[in-house]
Amino acid sequence: MxxxxxKLEAKELNxxxxxxxxxxxxxxxxEEKTVTAFIGPSGCGKSTFLRTFxxxxxxxxxxxxxxxxxxxxxxxxxxxxxxxxxxxxxxxxFQKPNPFPKSIFENVVYGLKIQGIKKKSVxxxxxxxxxxxxALWDEVKDKLQKSALALSGxxxxxxxxxxxxxxxxxxxxMDEPASALDPISTAKVEELIYELKKEYTIVIVTHNMQQxxxxxxYTAFFYIGELVEYSKTKAMFTSPxxxxxxxxxxGRFG
Amino acid sequence: xxHIDIELEKLQExxxxxxxxxxxxxxxxxxxxxxxxxxxxxxxVKLGKKVNRxxxxxxxxxxxxxxxxxxxxxxxxxxxxxxKINANLERIGDTAEGICRIVEKLKEPVSKExxxxxxxxxxxxxxxxxxxxxxxxxxTYDAEAxxxxxxxxKLLNKIYRKSDKVIAxxxxxxxxxxxxxxxxxxxxxxxxxxxxxxxxxxxxIIFYHDAKVMKHKSRxxxxxx
Ligand SMILES: Nc1ncnc2c1ncn2[C@@H]1O[C@H](COP(=O)(O)OP(=O)(O)OP(=O)(O)O)[C@@H](O)[C@H]1O
Ligand SMILES: [Mg+2]
Numbered sequence: 001m002x003x004x005x006x007k008l009e010a011k012e013l014n015x016x017x018x019x020x021x022x023x024x025x026x027x028x029x030x031e032e033k034t035v036t037a038f039i040g041p042s043g044c045g046k047s048t049f050l051r052t053f054x055x056x057x058x059x060x061x062x063x064x065x066x067x068x069x070x071x072x073x074x075x076x077x078x079x080x081x082x083x084x085x086x087x088x089x090x091x092x093x094f095q096k097p098n099p100f101p102k103s104i105f106e107n108v109v110y111g112l113k114i115q116g117i118k119k120k121s122v123x124x125x126x127x128x129x130x131x132x133x134x135a136l137w138d139e140v141k142d143k144l145q146k147s148a149l150a151l152s153g154x155x156x157x158x159x160x161x162x163x164x165x166x167x168x169x170x171x172x173x174m175d176e177p178a179s180a181l182d183p184i185s186t187a188k189v190e191e192l193i194y195e196l197k198k199e200y201t202i203v204i205v206t207h208n209m210q211q212x213x214x215x216x217x218y219t220a221f222f223y224i225g226e227l228v229e230y231s232k233t234k235a236m237f238t239s240p241x242x243x244x245x246x247x248x249x250x251g252r253f254g
Numbered sequence: 255x256x257h258i259d260i261e262l263e264k265l266q267e268x269x270x271x272x273x274x275x276x277x278x279x280x281x282x283x284x285x286x287x288x289x290x291x292x293x294x295x296x297x298x299v300k301l302g303k304k305v306n307r308x309x310x311x312x313x314x315x316x317x318x319x320x321x322x323x324x325x326x327x328x329x330x331x332x333x334x335x336x337x338k339i340n341a342n343l344e345r346i347g348d349t350a351e352g353i354c355r356i357v358e359k360l361k362e363p364v365s366k367e368x369x370x371x372x373x374x375x376x377x378x379x380x381x382x383x384x385x386x387x388x389x390x391x392x393x394t395y396d397a398e399a400x401x402x403x404x405x406x407x408k409l410l411n412k413i414y415r416k417s418d419k420v421i422a423x424x425x426x427x428x429x430x431x432x433x434x435x436x437x438x439x440x441x442x443x444x445x446x447x448x449x450x451x452x453x454x455x456x457x458x459i460i461f462y463h464d465a466k467v468m469k470h471k472s473r474x475x476x477x478x479x
Contacts (some may be wrong), residue, residue, distance in 0.1 A: 210324050239465030240321040246327050252256060
């Protein structure tokens with residue numbers, strides 16, 4: 001029997017901000033085209049861990065990792081890996097929508113332009129495709145040249161998702177993508193995640209337990225830098241194994 | 255205490271109130287059978303209405319709880335178990351009522367010898383003790399005691415399986431007692447049902463506390479765990 005291939009893996013991962021041990025011996029393996037939710041109290045290391053998957057932490061002074069992060073079984077901290085190539089493969093969406101102060105169109109094709117793609121038809125085709133994927137096309141198709149900053153928060157977040165999709169990644173990292181959105185925009189983003197998982201492997205950090213329940217296949221619960229429990233979302237929300245998990249998801253922490 | 259715990263406690267209190275009413279129905283039905291007490295049978299039947307009101311009330315409380323608290327994990331299991339225990343209590347109440355209606359058809363109390371021979375009393379006492387034990391483990395959980403309830407049901411099933419022969423031979427020896435024999439057999443059948451319903455309740459309590467699904471498991475597996 002051949003060994004199971006995972007899309008993303010962490011093996012004995014430790015991360016430090018200077019002398020602070022932020023992630024402690026984490027082991028996890030995520031299958032392709034699944035949604036995994038990261039949950040846990042504030043400061044437990046969810047964002048830190050999420051950012052190790054596209055090396056976003058590299059910029060932080062004093063940050064270092066030990067152990068391995070594998071994307072398609074390749075160690076992404078290997079010296080041969082080009083970080084810009086990695087970021088194309090592993091897109092990211094942040095908590096606060098952060099469009100550039102440019103037009104909607106320019107926002108979406110920004111990454112492609114940086115890659116040197118100039119042909120107008122190619123850029124236009126990519127803009128339409130990703131805006132459709134992000135369920136935003138109908139709302140913006142008549143104002144692509146308008147400033148992205150004039151969009152509502154929910155629209156801006158979907159624009160950022162479109163921007164992340166434009167470079168055709170296979171993994172999408174989302175750090176509390178709906179925390180600043182109203183229930184309708186939240187529902188749209190959640191629907192989107194549901195659609196996107198047909199093609200992408202998604203990791204989402206969320207503080208909303210119901211959201212984790214609605215969108216994810218697997219859930220990982222972190223506590224003070226440790227991965228306490230990782231299981232099918234259904235199992236975790238009906239019968240968590242660890243008391244810390246139970247206390248957290250039932251809102252009885254501390 | 256967190257708000258959610260106050261609501262869960264209210265739910266538990268309501269269920270225990272209902273439990274006590276059903277307990278009274280069950281104990282009274284036993285007295286009614288033995289003493290042919292028609293006063294008591296009317297009381298049990300009347301209490302059925304009260305139990306129905308509890309049933310509706312608890313269902314509604316659970317529904318509200320789901321809508322407002324989005325329970326997960328142990329909270330979710332508690333409310334799910336409450337719903338099912340509620341339904342089973344209501345049915346046990348119904349069964350006690352059913353027994354009382356049979357008593358009303360009897361012309362005289364069941365004779366001591368017949369009650370003895372058919373092991374009616376033994377069954378009744380076993381069913382009542384299971385019922386009390388289930389309430390106790392619901393209030394203070396004890397995995398061992400909960401499993402003990404499941405085991406006790408076996409005795410009820412055993413007596414029930416043998417009772418048809420005992421009653422058939424009674425009827426052939428006492429042709430004038432055929433009607434009594436039939437009624438008695440129906441009562442025994444109902445007590446056996448009570449055993450099943452209490453078993454369901456115990457299974458729900460185990461599910462609530464240990465997240466283990468006990469129902470529809472083979473006996474052997476149940477005993478192993
Ligand atoms: N740039 C940094 N320099 C030093 N320490 C940091 C830095 N970023 C995060 N930390 C620390 O690392 C720990 C984990 O932070 P992280 O942002 O990963 O938590 P989180 O689980 O995402 O929390 P939240 O839910 O609040 O977003 C925290 O104790 C935090 O103070
Ligand atoms: Mg964070």
